[in-house]
Structures are given as C-alpha cells and as structure tokens.
Amino acid sequence: MFTTAWTAAPQLPAEGFTPNRSREGFWRQSLRQTVRVSAGGDRLRVRLSNDYGFSPLRIAGATVARAAAGAAVEPGSVRRLEFEGAYAVAVPARGSVLSDPAGLTLAAGESLTVTLHLNAVTGPATFHAQAFTTAYRGPGDLLDDVTGDGFEESDESWYFLSAVETDAGRGDAVALFGDSVTDGFGSTPGADRRWSDALAELTGRPVLNAGIGGNLLLNDSAWYGESGVHRLARDVLRHPGVDTLVVLLGLNDIGFSETREQPTYHPAPVVEADELIDGHRALIRQARADGLRVIGSTLLPFGGSDHWGEHAAKVSHEVNEWIRASGEWDAVVDLAVALADPADPDRLHPAYDFGDHLHPNDAGYAVMAEAVAELL
Structure with a gap:
C-alpha cells in the first residue's frame, strides 16, 4: 500500500512574489529538486504535474536519490524512474503521471532528490511558487550527476513535481x-x-x-x-x-x-x-x-x-x-x-x-x- 509522503500544490505559471522560471520554462536542461518525505519505505513513486500546460510535457528521463549537501546526492543511491516501463514520458496537457515504483529505502524525515532531464521545450511550467528550499538546474543530461557540480543555477520553487509516495502502508x-x-x-x-x-x-x-x-x-x-x-x-x-x-x-x-x-x-x-x-x-x-x-x-x-x-x-x-x-x-x-x-x-x-x-x-x-x- 502506497502512502503519500510529500506534496506541493500545483500552480499556474506566474511571476509571483518569488523569482522563478515558470513563465520561461526549460529546454535542454536538468532540474534537481529536494523534498523531505514524512513516511518511509523501501519503494517510492513520483507524481509529475502538467496541470497548467497547454501541450504535452516531454520528460527525457528522471532519477531519484538520497539527498546530500546542496545539489549533490548520496553515491550509490541514484535510481532511474520508469513510467509504464519506459524511461521517457509525455505528461498530457492539463494532466499528471505517476511513475512506476522504484526501489529506494528511505526513512521518515529523510530528504530525497528528484532529477528531471528536460530535453524538449517545456513551455510555461506548472510549478509551486514558494518551496522555501533550493531547486537546482543545469545544462544537458545531469540525471546521474552525483557531485551536483553540473547544476549552475538555482531558485526556490518546485517545478512539475507534485507528490512523492512510499510503500509505508499507512x-x-x-x-x-x-x-x-x-x-x-x-x-x-x-x-x-x-x-x-x-x-x-x-x-x-x-x-x-x-x-x-x-x-x-x-x-x-x-x-x-x-x-x-x-x-x-x-x-x-x-x-x-x-x-x-x-x-x-x-x-x-x-x-x-x-x-x-x-x-x-x-x-x-x-x-x-x-x-x-x-x-x-x-x-x-x-x-x-x-x-x-x-x-x-x-x-x-x-x-x-x-x-x-x-x-x-x-x-x-x-x-x-x-x-x-x-x-x-x-x-x-x-x-x-x-x-x-x-x-x-x-x-x-x-x-x-x-x-x-x-x-x-x-x-x-x-x-x-x-x-x-x-x-x-
């Protein structure tokens, strides 16, 4: 039984009161975001939101890992996400997708990173304006970047990421x-x-x-x-x-x-x-x-x-x-x-x-x- 362990409510792209890239979107970049889960487990699923997109959001690939300092992740913890058995997924306009379960053991209160490779133009990005934590982005495919050195820019919003579920059975x-x-x-x-x-x-x-x-x-x-x-x-x-x-x-x-x-x-x-x-x-x-x-x-x-x-x-x-x-x-x-x-x-x-x-x-x-x- 999967239990929701973290959420962020999706919002319409807007300048808002926090500098962000929701209006510009992303192209040929990777986006690494850190969340703190409130329920542990041995497997997890990630929900990606395109609730305010006008066209499909094309994700070239996605990984999860235990967070380390800054944009770095714990070596050996990187797991590739799949969506109905495929690494790439198109999130429909005005919709969302839930990943297949990925094996990664987490404890309640532990921090998880979710990294998205966005190779196609996303258009304006469904996001959550105020994360009060840092999200990182950098050029190219950085899905397996453990050190975080490739992530050159940052802000404090979450993009496309709306939920993490674990098999906590709660x-x-x-x-x-x-x-x-x-x-x-x-x-x-x-x-x-x-x-x-x-x-x-x-x-x-x-x-x-x-x-x-x-x-x-x-x-x-x-x-x-x-x-x-x-x-x-x-x-x-x-x-x-x-x-x-x-x-x-x-x-x-x-x-x-x-x-x-x-x-x-x-x-x-x-x-x-x-x-x-x-x-x-x-x-x-x-x-x-x-x-x-x-x-x-x-x-x-x-x-x-x-x-x-x-x-x-x-x-x-x-x-x-x-x-x-x-x-x-x-x-x-x-x-x-x-x-x-x-x-x-x-x-x-x-x-x-x-x-x-x-x-x-x-x-x-x-x-x-x-x-x-x-x-x-």
Whole structure:
C-alpha cells in the first residue's frame, strides 16, 4: 500500500512574489529538486504535474536519490524512474503521471532528490511558487550527476513535481490545507520548519502540505492558485493514505480588500462572514464524502498587518466564532488563541511573529503543530 509522503500544490505559471522560471520554462536542461518525505519505505513513486500546460510535457528521463549537501546526492543511491516501463514520458496537457515504483529505502524525515532531464521545450511550467528550499538546474543530461557540480543555477520553487509516495502502508496521513501560513512563509528557508514538518516530527504520522501562498478560499487567482473550494480534490483527496484534513484558509479573502496597493489580486471583493462560512461548509462536504475527518482551525491574529482593517477585523471575528461554536467540524483547533499576544488578542504574540504581523516564525509554527497534535 502506497502512502503519500510529500506534496506541493500545483500552480499556474506566474511571476509571483518569488523569482522563478515558470513563465520561461526549460529546454535542454536538468532540474534537481529536494523534498523531505514524512513516511518511509523501501519503494517510492513520483507524481509529475502538467496541470497548467497547454501541450504535452516531454520528460527525457528522471532519477531519484538520497539527498546530500546542496545539489549533490548520496553515491550509490541514484535510481532511474520508469513510467509504464519506459524511461521517457509525455505528461498530457492539463494532466499528471505517476511513475512506476522504484526501489529506494528511505526513512521518515529523510530528504530525497528528484532529477528531471528536460530535453524538449517545456513551455510555461506548472510549478509551486514558494518551496522555501533550493531547486537546482543545469545544462544537458545531469540525471546521474552525483557531485551536483553540473547544476549552475538555482531558485526556490518546485517545478512539475507534485507528490512523492512510499510503500509505508499507512492510512493515517494528515493533510494541512491553507495559504502562505501552511505553505511555510516566515519559516527558515532550507531548514524544514514549516508547521507540516513540525507536525510530522511530533506525531510520527505522514503529513501533506497543501498550502499555497496567497491562496483564497472563494476565488481563483492568477498568482495564488485556484480557490480552496475548487482545488481540494486535486491537492488532497486524490492522494492515497489521507484520513484527516486540517483547514486553515480564508484570511486572504478577508485581507486582500484591505491591501489597497496589492498589485497581484484585483479586483479584491469585500467578502462577508456568511460567504466564508459557506466556503468552509463546501470543504467539509467534499472531505466527508471522501471519508475524511475534518478539523477546522480559527484564523490567526493579524492585527497590525497590511491585511488588517475595520471590516477585516469584524469578519475574522465572526468567522472564528462560527468555527469555534458551530459544531460542524469533527474537531476545532483554536490557533487564534494559541498564537495571540496576551496584551492584544488581535495580534500575533511577539515571540511567534515573523515580523510582518501576519506570518508566524519557526517558534510559532511549532506551537501550531503542538496544538493540532493534541487532536490527532
């Protein structure tokens, strides 16, 4: 039985708020990307996404290996991926492919590299904008490059890679579904200090990160992905082994209407609490229909941030009270209380504030994981 051990939610190619190559794509290059798996095993499978491609994505070859420092991999650990018995594969436009199982023993918490040789022009690349870890690229076929010396350029996005599964035989994976807070903005890059990482370490359970920076519950965005109500099936429900969903989403729906100079999301409709409640109910229905236990999280305090304003304050308070008191969730984690400044509950505790009064730091993400772990 294969269990999802790592995920990144696919996004439409966009400049976004992180320098990336999604619009340019790749040609005659190799791309090496590192991920941390939350479930071990002796075999693994890799899912490649062309969800936003207009033509087939041609992969000339792909390998996996245990990660070493930088772009290097552990000698002797390189395994060639096959797709229905072939080394090359064409990922259909608006689709994805899952590799055949490859024999490579990994422990939970270990880092894996996935290297793709892209010999044909890819066109704009389906990607995940904010990886908070380094992805490497270099010219030619570098599938078997152990030293990493051939990889001359880097950035901090994941391209085409959307999931890794292992034969852990686990059916107790937890999916965290949200925006930049779930994605890990404010955590230390390269250190795996997102709250998904912390939760996996605390519980020993596989944890999927289905966050997208800037994501909204109700509306699609060119930079910030499809809305939560539209993407849940793809980014959580299709992945094997998940039995619990944790939802932390809606703050951008509220806050973007307050950020008057925000260039990336226009128009920014002014939403009311009942609209967000309906959106959360849609997520609950979808997840329950798939047999998942659904945990609702209150929105984090964001007073003093660029998302804060009179209307935002009113709506966030109303939504949080509904999450706490409605009885519509299987359980509720009150992260608004857990991360609040005792002197001003509308603000993040200074010890947990990344600095923008909106995102937690490493310590804040650890507190979030501890609060959810108590419910699992």
